[in-house]
Amino acid sequence: MAQTTNVMRLLSAAGLPFSAHSYDASITDGMLVAAALGENPEQVFKTLVTEADRGVGTGGHGSQHFVFVIPVNCTLDLKKAARAAGVKSIQMIKQKELLPLTGYIHGGCSPIGMKKPFQTFIEESATLYESIFVSAGQVGHQIQINPDDLKDYISADFADLV
Numbered sequence: 001m002a003q004t005t006n007v008m009r010l011l012s013a014a015g016l017p018f019s020a021h022s023y024d025a026s027i028t029d030g031m032l033v034a035a036a037l038g039e040n041p042e043q044v045f046k047t048l049v050t051e052a053d054r055g056v057g058t059g060g061h062g063s064q065h066f067v068f069v070i071p072v073n074c075t076l077d078l079k080k081a082a083r084a085a086g087v088k089s090i091q092m093i094k095q096k097e098l099l100p101l102t103g104y105i106h107g108g109c110s111p112i113g114m115k116k117p118f119q120t121f122i123e124e125s126a127t128l129y130e131s132i133f134v135s136a137g138q139v140g141h142q143i144q145i146n147p148d149d150l151k152d153y154i155s156a157d158f159a160d161l162v
Helices: 006-013 030-037 078-085 095-102 124-128 147-153
Strands: 018-022 045-053 063-071 119-123 132-135 141-145 157-159
Touching (some): 006 018, 045 132, 078 119, 124 147, 132 147, 141 147
Parallel strands (some): 063 119, 119 157
Antiparallel strands (some): 018 141
């Protein structure tokens, strides 16, 4: 692979094994990405960023952000996501908030190497596979990594999310 992304540099520096894969960057649909990679959509994961209101009465201010990593052929169950995060309710952030918050653009958001760490949850079905695919931090680039290595590296938890 000609291009090395920041995600790849971080994993290499941590000594974690992964393999890099690229696809046509004009493809933005997760199911089409899985097809372009020639992989099972249940093993190709997308990274979703959400927010939960901290609530006026709790002394919290603003919103709290959470990251969910789920298969591209699934939809995040917001009730399950809120339960996993231990909050009352959760919603997707607005697309325009993604880059300033994470440092990543839509279609290239990786759970690895965000501007700051957020509590992250990976759909528990990831544990069924020796490796899963997640964004390498740029549209057109994915990494294949062991789900336990990913979980440990980003201090995530496995949860029922779909």
